[in-house]
Amino acid sequence: MKTIIYYFSGTGNSLFIAKALKNLIPDTELIPIVQALRDKDYVIKADNIGFVFPTHGLTLPIPVNQFLKNMEVSSANYFFAVASRGGTIFRGFPIISSALKKQGKKLNASFIISMAANDPKLKFYHDPAKEELELLQKNALMQLEQVQKVISNREDYHMSDKSGVTFTKNSLLNYVLERIIPFMTHYISPKVKKYFYADSKCTGCGICEKVCLSEKIRMDGDKPVWQKNTTCYLCYSCLNYCPVRAVQIHSKVWMKSYTTKRGRYPHPFATVEDIASQK
Ligand SMILES: Cc1cc2nc3c(=O)[nH]c(=O)nc-3n(C[C@H](O)[C@H](O)[C@H](O)COP(=O)(O)O)c2cc1C
Known part of the structure; x- marks a missing residue:
């Protein structure tokens, strides 16, 4: 079977x-x-x-x-x-x-x-x-x-x-x-801009591009660029696998970064290669 x-x-x-x-x-x-x-x-x-x-x-x-x-x-x-x-x-x-x-x-x-x-x-x-x-x-x-x-x-x-x-x-x-x-998660949220960006700690290692499951990140020289016309899968691999915690999420509405003072979580046994090999 x-x-x-x-x-x-x-x-x-x-x-x-x-x-x-x-x-x-x-x-x-x-x-x-x-x-x-x-x-x-x-x-x-x-x-x-x-x-x-x-x-x-x-x-x-x-x-x-x-x-x-x-x-x-x-x-x-x-x-x-x-x-x-x-x-x-x-x-x-x-x-x-x-x-x-x-x-x-x-x-x-x-x-x-x-x-x-x-x-x-x-x-x-x-x-x-x-x-x-x-x-x-x-x-x-x-x-x-x-x-x-x-x-x-x-x-x-x-x-x-x-x-x-x-x-x-409660049916409502x-x-x-x-x-x-x-509907919000699948269709509206990807269109509302929550900006990912790499701060000054970024070393240009390219791991974020490697683990990006939606191919939204492309390295431009030594800087990751989140492509405007690609729908993000919101996997947060870029955020969690960045070795220097340079990837952040910024809210345009609240005008603040959500993540600069927060930690990161990748599963202890899941390597960059494990995540990237889904592509
Ligand atoms: C964009 C996003 C939204 C999430 N929303 C929820 C949520 O609504 N409720 C919840 O319990 N966990 C939520 N989580 C946490 C994940 O579901 C949880 O950590 C999951 O085990 C991660 O699995 P993965 O490592 O296979 O991606 C969210 C994570 C992300 C990245």
């Missing part, structure tokens, strides 16, 4: 999850969503299809949404999704369900795994201590053993959101969470 896991990962958390599942589930192949989009490789031939990705603005990252719209999944009859998150609720599964429903399929299983936050802009962002990371990792691996059992038995199972927040009874709030917020 062949399983293909499509994954997207800005700083290695979701990659960690995808790799752990590959180790736990026999005959599993990992395919980076960024590569599938680049190659327009949308026809999937497998018995089980999984999606592993981070939470972005309570919902799916932009490239995952793009992939779901184009994929062709007729050969498969079991589908699962795993969202990693840094601390809030995740409300993106209905988008996956409706993409599958259009092809006469359903999302059989869904899971949310808490990992360290990689968005230094978020209020709850903090540099995780070694002990916190070890605990998150241990808990994640325990949950992934459950995930593996569900998938191997091809069960229908939807993990309840452990944040303890459920809004299922549900509408906001499942329609308005994804």
Whole structure:
């Protein structure tokens, strides 16, 4: 029984999850969503299809949404999704369900795994201590053993959101969470200019260009330039992998930098090459 896991990962958390599942589930192949989009490789031939990705603005990252719209999944009859998150609720599964429903399929299983936050802009962002990371990792691996059992038995199972927040009874709030917020995250937010820039610490090493999953960054001599006409995937790899923390995010609205005084988070086992190899 062949399983293909499509994954997207800005700083290695979701990659960690995808790799752990590959180790736990026999005959599993990992395919980076960024590569599938680049190659327009949308026809999937497998018995089980999984999606592993981070939470972005309570919902799916932009490239995952793009992939779901184009994929062709007729050969498969079991589908699962795993969202990693840094601390809030995740409300993106209905988008996956409706993409599958259009092809006469359903999302059989869904899971949310808490990992360290990689968005230094978020209020709850903090540099995780070694002990916190070890605990998150241990808990994640325990949950992934459950995930593996569900998938191997091809069960229908939807993990309840452990944040303890459920809004299922409030239809207006549900509408906001499942329609308005994804619309903002996928279509409005990339157009509203949150400026990435490299400050005076930049050494011109080019790592930001290397890890930029949307190919938005191009080096101009020894300076990274964020190309205006390319949609940013908001992976924050440039921000988190810059070895001298020179990459910053500036808000035009608030006229301030969000990140100069904040730390950075790449997953301890995810190298620049691991991230860049998704392209
Ligand atoms: C642009 C952006 C938005 C994010 N939004 C959320 C969010 O709404 N809720 C949350 O819990 N975590 C959020 N995060 C944190 C990530 O979901 C979390 O750290 C995830 O595990 C990162 O996975 P990755 O390393 O595979 O990219 C966000 C991260 C980024 C970069």
